[in-house]
Amino acid sequence: MSSVLRSLWSYRFFILSSIKNDLRARFTRSKLGGLWMVIHPLAQVLIFALILSEVLSAKLPGVDNKYAYALYLMAGMLFWTLFAETIQRCLTLFIDNANLMKKMAFPRLCLPVIAAGTMLVNNVLLCAAIFGVFAVLGHFPDANAIWLPVLVLMTLALAMSLGTLLGVINVFMRDLGQVIPVVLNALFWLTPVVYNLNALPARYQAWFKFNPLYVLVTSYQNVLVYGKPPLWGQLAGLVLATVLLAGVALVMFRKSSAEMVDAL
Template identity: 70%
Template structure:
């Protein structure tokens, strides 16, 4: 493990330049450039808000804004997008870069770091767009907003841990790549992104809270929309679990790395 972190440090400039090039190439190939990063999630929010706001807006106490439901959706979407896109990116990361791994000698873990950096930059751009929309709608997050970077870090760490583990396994068992999108779709509807958990029967609420994304999404909504503190106890526990998952993923990746090129 010590050698792994030394390799990461030695190739830090390669990682940073690769993130920059990845973003630059993505923007140059599109006429709208960076706008596409925010268009997709914001359009999803708009569709849900138009269709469901009349049904669920009354279920959001504590928000004195007629666009309350749209605000709630954007906060939850910001968290979910970082988590799900990180997993999706890592899921096919090594398969997509198979030719590069065969032709160049570099620490394979750099690919995961490049993916993490790219996802983080994308999410920061989405955050800027969300805050702009918040301002237009007349809503400004309170002082609890300062905790958002910590929440983003935990979300990214959880997504990278799960994604790196699944991405490594997907090289050897391609069925994983077909199953994970279905699981993520189901998990989205089991997470209070589109709805408020308080609308569910009390006997179901406790079960939904076992979803590992519940404390993160709810904490995003608390700091961005409700002006409340994050669910600290749950978030700290989840951060510890995420770190364990990430360490396990690194160990599995390191042991499987020598065989990856042959399989690819």
């Protein structure tokens, strides 16, 4: 592990410049530039809010705001956007950078780190936009919002660990790239992002809590909407699972690094 960290530190300027170039390349010919990073998810939130708020707003106890459902939805989408986009980015990360991996000698682990940096910048911009919308709607999160950066890093670590593992497998099994978007779409509706778990029949609520993403999205909603602390007890188990998953992803990545270049 120490050798991996030393390698990444040695290539820190390469990583930082790659993140900068990646962000710049995505919006070079766009007049709105980086605003597109927040327009898309906010537009999705607006659509869901307009369609579903009248149905679900009455089922959000503890939120004294007529835009309660929109607030709840934005908190959930802040989590989901980071998680899903990171998974999708990592899924094709090595395939998209095949030429770079063949032509340049650098630690291949730089690629996931660059992707993580890009996703983090995107999420910070979205977070700033959401806080601006919160202010316009008259909602100001309390001191529990200080835990949001911790939750963001937990989400990014989980998504990067899983995404890197899937990205390595996808190099050798390209069908995985078609399956994962379908799985993510199903997982979105199995996670209480656009609905409150209390709106479901009591006999089903316990089953939804087995979803490992439940504790993360609920913690986002607690600190941003309800003024409550994260679900630390359950998050501890998720952190342990993330560490184990990261270890598996790192081992598979290092063992498959040479074969990936040949497969690409």
